[in-house]
Amino acid sequence: MARRADVSDKAQAEHMVDEAVRRTGSLDILVNNAGIEFLTPFLDIAESEWDRILDVNLKAAFLCGQAAARHMVSVGRGGKILNIAPINSHVALEKQAHYVASKGGLLMLTKAVAIELAKYRINVNAIGPGVIDTALTKGSLADPERRAVLLSHVPWGRVGQPRDVANAALFLCSDEADYVRGTILYVDGGWLIS
């Protein structure tokens, strides 16, 4: 079942969670995957662009996470919340001040909420993708110069595929990850160790 919603809008985020519960009878896993980025020099970032990135990349995880967690707590069966807080929550790249600020915030949101929800047996973790071949990176990867710069950070020597991230998500949302809390699993081909 697919539903269209702007997850940075409180009413739509809550409606999405309510509808998932109503249609399926339960909500056990939430993945906060929606994200946007713009490449803009710091001196040129407009306030509206800053707000949009922070709304989608950070506020939405708060809104959806809170709505989902309230449901999970009321049912009392625990659950999993997974945020996508890329390596840019640790390392900055030029022209991405707003993006890295939003993802850095998401990383700390992950940790803070993991502490509070542990007593309800709700796991909150994050995945830290490096450079993954998706619509988001299409422009950057099509530019030979930028592609070379990005790949120069990846010891594994290739761009990641969505499946690389999905495999990590499957683990973190499974029972096998029950004792893994407030952590970030990097799927970055070794970027952060290089």
Ligand SMILES: NC(=O)c1ccc[n+]([C@@H]2O[C@H](COP(=O)([O-])OP(=O)(O)OC[C@H]3O[C@@H](n4cnc5c(N)ncnc54)[C@H](O)[C@@H]3O)[C@@H](O)[C@H]2O)c1
């Ligand atoms: N591709 C990469 O290299 C990479 C690296 C690190 C992190 N990430 C993160 O991974 C996540 C997924 O990105 P992707 O690479 O698959 O990009 P993508 O552009 O293919 O997918 C992002 C999705 O978010 C949705 N979205 C955007 N704004 C939304 C909103 N307000 N409400 C609901 N949905 C909205 C888009 O419709 C799109 O389906 C993002 O959080 C991104 O920041 C991607």
